[in-house]
Amino acid sequence: MLDDLDRRILRHLQADPEQSLPDLGDRLGLTASRLSRRLEKLREGGVILGQRAVIDWRALGYEVEVSLRITLDKTNSRAFDEFIPAAREIPEVLEIQTFLGQVDVRLSVIARDMAHYQGIYRSQILTLPHITDIEALMHVARIKSDEALPI
Structure with a gap:
């Protein structure tokens, strides 16, 4: 199950997927290492399937x-x-x-x-x-x- 922090992380990633980990961590009040662990957990859980370039x-x-x-x-x-x-x-x-x-x-x-x-x-x-x-x-x-x- 996703908790509030996971949902906040996902909302911020959707809004600006190109932001750096330190910038995203600052916006969420997390250290880059804690954010990295959360992102890895979301990837392992199949919530985040990957990142891609969207080409026009x-x-x-x-x-x-x-x-x-x-x-x-x-x-x-x-x-x-x-x-x-x-x-x-x-x-x-x-x-x-x-x-x-x-x-x-x-x-x-x-x-x-x-x-x-x-x-x-x-x-x-x-x-x-x-x-x-x-x-x-x-x-x-x-x-x-x-x-x-x-x-």
Whole structure:
């Protein structure tokens, strides 16, 4: 279980993940060594999964994002097991989600432009195994994208 101090640490990390340990310790009233022990405990407990760089793919020349809702052939017991690894191999697929219901999988795909997307779609997406239906949704705007949790 998390105590109040753990929650305070997590709130401060979410607000400013690049702050140094001494600065974070000062804000929390902790020594850097005590803070390090707490952070290690949170990592070992699986609360903090790691740190990562968030890169704006638009800054790298990608302008198009498409969400593909895919229905798989559910009569084939290996459909998911064969589709998911194949989809992971496509570099422009940023996210893969699975669902229960009419739609089985959602892929988030980026491309430099529509011609690039069309090439990815024809040469890589359509060759994925066990697809019975695809619906493409062109992203227009991202209204909210927040990974911060209400701690």
